[in-house]
Amino acid sequence: MTATVAAAGAAAAAAATAATATATATGTDTAGLLVEAVRAGRTAEVVSLLDGMTDTERRACFPELKALRQELRTERWSAESRRAHPALHAAGAACQTGAAAVANWLAAVDLRWSQASPAVLLHVLGDRDARWLADVVARLAQRPATSNVSYELMAGLVRLSGCPVPxxxxxxxxxxxxxxxxxxxxxxxxxxxxxxxxxxxxxxxxxxxxxxxxxxxxxxxxxxxxxxxxxxxxxxxxxxxxxxxxxxxxxxxxxxxxxxxxxxxxxxxxxxxLTLDEERRRTADWTALASDAVPAVASHAQSVLGVLALAGELPPRLLAEVTEAVLFRTEKKLVRAQLVLLGKVLARDGATATVLLPAAAQAFGHEDSDVQDRALKLVERHLGKVTAPEVRKELAQAAEQLVPALRSRAVRTLGAAPADARPVAHEEVLPAVPERVRLAPAPATAVEVAEEVSALLASGGDVSGFERALDGLVRHAHRDREALLEALEPVVARRWWAEREQRPGHPSDDFFARRHELFDAARALDLLLATLYGKVRTDTLHRVVRDGVPNSGCVHNSLARPFEARVWEVAHRLRTDPLPFLLATPTWGTGLLEPGELVDRLDAYRRTGVRVAAIDFGQALLRVCRGDRTAAVAAAERAAALGTGEGERLARLLTGERTAPVTTRRTADARILVELGEVPELGAEEFPAALRLLGRPASPSVDRWYCSHWSDAIRQHWLALLPERPELVAARLLRDVSQVAVDDQRGAAAAVLPHLADADGEAGESVHLCLAYGLGARHAEDRLAAVDALLMLAARGRLEPDRLGADLGQLVRRGAVKPARLADAMRTAAATGARATVWAVLRQVLPVLLADLATGGATTPSARGLGELLTVAAECAERTGAQGKLPHLSGVADRRGTSRLVTQARRLREALATAPAAA
Known part of the structure; x- marks a missing residue:
């Protein structure tokens, strides 16, 4: 660094001579020369000019440097800015006297990527007082690491000032x-x-x-x-x-x-x-780490404690405390290692059995029956070393936590009390079905509309929030456009389309004219706001409404285009013929619209002579509730009495029969997908072209290398297109959801499954396949969403366990779903109390996998993790009292050995042959 500074100083001295001569010959003021050299990026000349200035002269130059920085800030990445910034960085730091101001200048965001070299900065600042330099480096060091402050600069300032290192x-x-x-x-x-x-x-x-x-x-x-x-x-x-x-x-x-x-x-x-003495001095630390640290650290602490225990350096009472803490952990590897350690200590010193065996018995309540089995074997092996009756009684009482098969053994070996022979009725625990959430009325004032739009742009929101904001924009644009624009001013001030520079000869709506896709709710709101502020041309709006949104070419086209077409239509009407309110605003948060409410809106349109927006009305027809036949027939009579074409269409829809599409299963790689046939009632010519796509045949096996519909947040709005027909949406999203299991992607199941479970229609083949993929998802948040959907469908009475189990069995066979992941999801569902539901699913899954195991051996995709599934199934069978035979189970249970697969198969077979145990 010193050599670099010396070189910079030599170059600066040479440039100083030339600059001084120029100033003398031309009579130009020094500030002008400095700014000119900065603008040209001549750093060496800048340094030489600064060296010849007094502090007063430097301060006098700063306003012009500040103005130059403001000028360059508008074109931060231009060639002129990149050329001038290093010289400006050095000159601005040298021409200020306050430590805080210099530190702010040196760490400025707009100068961050084109800084002066540390050698140059140390040269121009090196003549300052040591305490001042220490203040600067302290301020720079307090900046976040992301500020990109040069370490060489800070270290150089520390060296020059002699201050303590930050x-x-x-x-x-x-x-x-x-x-x-x-x-x-x-x-x-x-x-x-x-x-x-x-x-x-x-x-x-x-x-x-x-x-x-x-x-x-x-x-x-x-x-x-x-x-x-x-x-x-x-x-x-x-x-x-x-x-x-x-x-x-x-x-x-x-x-x-x-x-x-x-x-x-x-x-x-x-x-x-560490030596044994160093490890012994930190026994309390190892105990804390073994109890609470991350697995790798806890494993090391456990091994250190094991060495101390086997060396006689760890009191039995302390080892028992550590054991109780470790056995409480969820990591099975740590738990098994602790039981092994206890076995070694007990074999070395039988006198410790009185203290250590009760600690080992804490594992009797572990969720893993294999751990229970290991702990029971350990206690049985060393029980003879315990003479105290109270300890034996404690061990017998602890054995009541064992699973039934092990508890029967504990009755013989530990003297535990036998389980109650009377069957205990299982009480299934499912979540309460939430009541429908009605949309609140549209915002009453323009200010409230602006607040809701701002919140949606910041966080996305849900269907209810978006539909209320959309209806609010329409209502207030019709009622008082100027008041709405005034209220929205702070919201749109920093939107990307408001800041776009209008290029000569190009319209300001260049982006919206070229890209019609609305990837998420925020982009949809941006289109509406830009339309209100005149940033989108009328001919662009007219062209898109007339010609439609272009085909995206991907599997999402038939869902995205209806949503986008309605928003474009609303934008067009905001410009040309504002509506007083929208017809398709749903009554409930799922997107469902009550038929009586739609009739009231059509009546208000008729009385005021409002021209109906075709796509908005078509969307209202798709959302109208037809499940309540009494309400539908009553609303149909009122609609027919309106005497309008829209009323007649609504009446025909409400009294007509709903047709279901023909579905066909297709396999692609490891996936099972569903193709939809045509739905005539949705493909009728009376629907606008964009909405007729929902009735056309659809194949989720259609793939495209590029798809712009990457946002999971838009999925909920697609599901709200057909709130009573989730199958039509689920089939089109099936490939997306399958990726969470097959391709280990994240988020699709969490974005789709909760809305499918809350939908008002029946759950069919596609919904159950989506659920199956979610239960086998790679990431925990997707599996949890699938578990919630499973429980909600069961609570609503819309789950078909046999269908779901058969689908899961086939997906596991094909390798699309891994048994270990499925076991984790089903274990979570069972832990909520839904054991009968879980068993109803697993009794269909297991025969398929056990049959594969019998014919293909351990090399089948279903072999790994099957023991985990059997564990969950055995737990559910024991708690619910399920009985009967499970095909192919005995073939596995009769195998030799004590592997998890075999022991859990035996446990399940025994549970199915006996009465239920107390929960």
Missing amino acids: TTEAYVQGWLLHIGGGRQRGGTLRDRLRRDPHLAEMVAALFRTEGVGARLGWLSGDGPDGWTSALAELTAEGALDRRTLVDACVARLLRGGAPTELRVFLRLLQALS
């Missing part, structure tokens, strides 16, 4: 990159660390700074020149204090965090190779 996040992260980054060329990492004068302070700061662990692992990995090896070797050499480093490692692990953050500190602790 240990903020920005400084520590910069130090890490400087010392460990690939730009360094000067020996190994260990050599560079050894030469650092602030090594002890910076290493101590590593353990206090969030995000350092992941960065350390990314910088150098686990190689011989990695951070863990370097720090361990420096500690062995005495360059770092060993006890301080060990304490810092343990404290950082105790503080917790993400596994990626803690991994490097764990490796460092292991590299330090």
Whole structure:
């Protein structure tokens, strides 16, 4: 760095001579020369001019530099800006006297990506007072690490000022990159660390700074020149204090965090190779880590405690406390390791049985029956070493938590009380069916409309919020357009289309004219707002309404185009013939519209002479409730009495029969998809072209390499197109939902399944297939959404367990759904109390998988994780009292061995042959 500064100084001196001569010859003022040199990007000349100025002259130049910065800010990425910014960065810092102002200038966002070099900045600032420089570096170091403040600059200021080294996040992260980054060329990492004068302070700061662990692992990995090896070797050499480093490692692990953050500190602790004495002094820390830390850290702590216990350095009472904490954890590997450790200690010292066996018996209540079995075997093996009657009684009482098969054994070996022979009726627990949520009336004032639109643009919202905002915009644009525009002004001020520069010869609605797709609700609202503010031309609106939204070419086309066409129609009417209100605004949050309410709206249109918007009315017909036949017939009579064409169409719809499409199953790769046949009543010519797409045949197997409908948030609005016919939407979204299981994607199930479960129509083949894919999803949030949908469909009486089980069996066979993931979802559903529902599904799944196992062996896709499914099934059968034979179950149960698959098959067979146990 010193050589660089010297070179910069030499270049600056040479440029100073030329600049001075120019100033003398031309008589130009120094401020003008400085700004001219900055604009031209001549940094060396700028430095030379600054060197020849007094503080007063520098301050006098600053207003012009500030004005230049404002000028360049409008075209931040232009060639002129990129050329001038490094010189401006240096000049602006040098021409200010306040430490806070200089720090703000140096870290400014608009100058961040075209900064002056640290050598130049240190040169122009180096003549300041040391305390002033210390103030600047302290302010820079307090900036977020994302501010991109140069570490070389901060380190140089520390060196010039002689101040203590900062240990903020920005400084520590910069130090890490400087010392460990690939730009360094000067020996190994260990050599560079050894030469650092602030090594002890910076290493101590590593353990206090969030995000350092992941960065350390990314910088150098686990190689011989990695951070863990370097720090361990420096500690062995005495360059770092060993006890301080060990304490810092343990404290950082105790503080917790993400596994990626803690991994490097764990490796460092292991590299330090603690002695038995060092480990014994930190027994309390290992106990806390084994109880609460992330699995990798807890496993290490557990192994340390095991070494201490086997060396006689851990009192039995403390080992029992650790055991009770570890057995409470969900990680089965830790639980099994703890039971193994107890077995070794008990074999070494039988006198500890009185204390350790009751702790081991805590595993009798574990959710995994294999863990219960291990714990029971451990207790049975060492029970003879217990002489105290009260301990034996405690063990017998704990055995009441065992699953029935193990409890029967405990009756013989531990003297546990036998289970009540009287059958206990199972009470199925399903969630309460929520009441329908009626949409609140449209916002009463323009200000309320603006507030709701602003909230939707910020967070997306739901169907109810979007439909209320849409209706509110329409109503207030018709009632008082000027008041609405005034209220919306703060909302639209920073929208992207309001800030677009209008190019010469191009309309301001260039984007909307070229791209008609409305990818989400926010884009739809943007179109309406831009229309209200005159940013969309009338001929663009007319052309889209006349010609329709272009075919997207993807499987979502028949869902996206109806939604988009209605919004474009509303925008066109806002410009040409504002409506007093919309016909299709739903009554309920699912999108359902009460027929009587639609008749009232049509009557209001008739009385005031309003021209009906075709797509809006068509959408209202698709949403109108036909499930309540009494209300539908009454509304049909009123609609026919209106004497209008729209009233007659509504009356025919309400009294007509609903036709179901012919469905055909198709397989694609591992997927099972559903193709829809034509729905004549929706494809009738009286519907607008965009809405007729919903009645056309549809195949979700149609795929396209590019699809713009990536937002999961739009799915709920598509489901609200046909609130009483979820099958027609589910079939079109089936490929999307399948991706959460087949392709390990995230979010589609969580976006679709809750709305399918809340829909008012019947759940058919497509809905059940969507649910099946969701139950086998890769990500937990999708599986939880599927579990919620499963329980809600069951509570509504719309779940067909046999259909769902058969679908799941086929999907597992094809490899689309992994048994372990399905087991996790079904275990979660059973834990809510819906064990009978879960068993009704699994009794259809298991025979398919067990048959495959019998013919294909352990190589079938269904083999791995089948033991987990059998565990859930056995638990449900035991609790619900299910009885009977399950095809192919005995073939697995009769196998030799004690694998999870075999033991759980035996457990399920025994449960199906006996009466239910008490829950």
